[in-house]
Amino acid sequence: MAEKRDYYEVLGVERDADQRTIKRAFLKKAREVHPDVSDDPDAEAKFKEVNEAYSVLSDEQKRANYDRFGSADGPGMGSGYVDFSDIFGGMGMDDIFSSFFGGGSSRGGGTARRTHGRDMAITLTVTLEEAARGCTKTVSYDRLSTCEDCHGTGGADGAKEKQCPRCHGTGFVTTVQRSIFGQVQSSSPCPECHGDGTVIDRPCDMCGGQGRMPTHEKIDIEVPAGIASGRQLRVRGYGEAGFRGAPSGDLIVSVQVAEHDRFQRSGDDLFCTVDVPMASAALGCTVEVAGILDDERVKVEIPAGTQFGDAITVDGYGMPCSGAPGTRGRLIVRAAVRVPEKLTGPQREALERFAEAMGETTAPRKTVGDRIRDAIDDILE
Ligand SMILES: [Zn+2]
Numbered sequence: 001m002a003e004k005r006d007y008y009e010v011l012g013v014e015r016d017a018d019q020r021t022i023k024r025a026f027l028k029k030a031r032e033v034h035p036d037v038s039d040d041p042d043a044e045a046k047f048k049e050v051n052e053a054y055s056v057l058s059d060e061q062k063r064a065n066y067d068r069f070g071s072a073d074g075p076g077m078g079s080g081y082v083d084f085s086d087i088f089g090g091m092g093m094d095d096i097f098s099s100f101f102g103g104g105s106s107r108g109g110g111t112a113r114r115t116h117g118r119d120m121a122i123t124l125t126v127t128l129e130e131a132a133r134g135c136t137k138t139v140s141y142d143r144l145s146t147c148e149d150c151h152g153t154g155g156a157d158g159a160k161e162k163q164c165p166r167c168h169g170t171g172f173v174t175t176v177q178r179s180i181f182g183q184v185q186s187s188s189p190c191p192e193c194h195g196d197g198t199v200i201d202r203p204c205d206m207c208g209g210q211g212r213m214p215t216h217e218k219i220d221i222e223v224p225a226g227i228a229s230g231r232q233l234r235v236r237g238y239g240e241a242g243f244r245g246a247p248s249g250d251l252i253v254s255v256q257v258a259e260h261d262r263f264q265r266s267g268d269d270l271f272c273t274v275d276v277p278m279a280s281a282a283l284g285c286t287v288e289v290a291g292i293l294d295d296e297r298v299k300v301e302i303p304a305g306t307q308f309g310d311a312i313t314v315d316g317y318g319m320p321c322s323g324a325p326g327t328r329g330r331l332i333v334r335a336a337v338r339v340p341e342k343l344t345g346p347q348r349e350a351l352e353r354f355a356e357a358m359g360e361t362t363a364p365r366k367t368v369g370d371r372i373r374d375a376i377d378d379i380l381e
């Protein structure tokens, strides 16, 4: 497509149009140009354009950015919100529309039954700190929600339900096709009533009789302290709305806990590494490490004679145990014993005396020139 058209122009609404007007204009346009119903060869591109315009203008934040900067991604995006484009694992806009316009209801044979909304799945990534203290995250995603105009009934004011004339209330249509195996009979959900068995004499003009419509949803997800990667949180009723007032599906949020640069996690235990100077490791000492919770300082007793890689366990400073509130796993600290890389004159002499006492044979002393240079370096430091 050539020049990008103005979103307001695409939907045919005024710049100060309210959300209701935008939604209505969008649904009218979408019905016209949806590739499943339009014969226009450019239907697909036109549908995408309408879709894009709506996804921006229906979101107050994106719309404000668009009005100000001519782009939905104005400065300030990615603030506290999780962008739905990287968290959706369930349905994209196209899936929502194909279910909206073309008999997406699939189920086994039998009698007509009102189609329940499907569950939807999204992924939510949290940091290890957030997983440790628990947090509330705002997620946004697209779903079919109950139509506000008809409150899910699918009918305009005073509309009545009647038996679907096409399937005579069974919800299914049967087609017979000839094939090399003889006649093949197949049944599929009735395209007229979406398998419901009834139609509405005067459908709601907002949702076209479905009782549900595409919306951009923003909800807060409570992530409990101690959550493990891969756990699923179920938010009842926040999946796809059901057909004409049938129960909604659930939103299933798969939580991913991001890798941490200092801590590794194994169950409720946390592992980290701490530098211990050579002499302190030999003599024993106390070091302080930052814990996983805000401002948490953990005192770690390094026993005399600690070797490189030795692990010291501190109870009660791991991740909160999600099964037992108030309790925490262990913090396991690995000692990284460090030898000094550079020595001042007095340090070198002390170490030489120590080596002598241990009966060690060490590298010969530096030349006089080296020692002068070292002395100058010491003064300059
Ligand atoms: Zn409606």
Ligand SMILES: [Zn+2]
Residues within 6 Å of the ligand: 164, 165, 166, 167, 168, 169, 170, 171, 172, 190, 191, 192, 193, 194, 195, 196, 197, 198
């Ligand atoms: Zn029917």
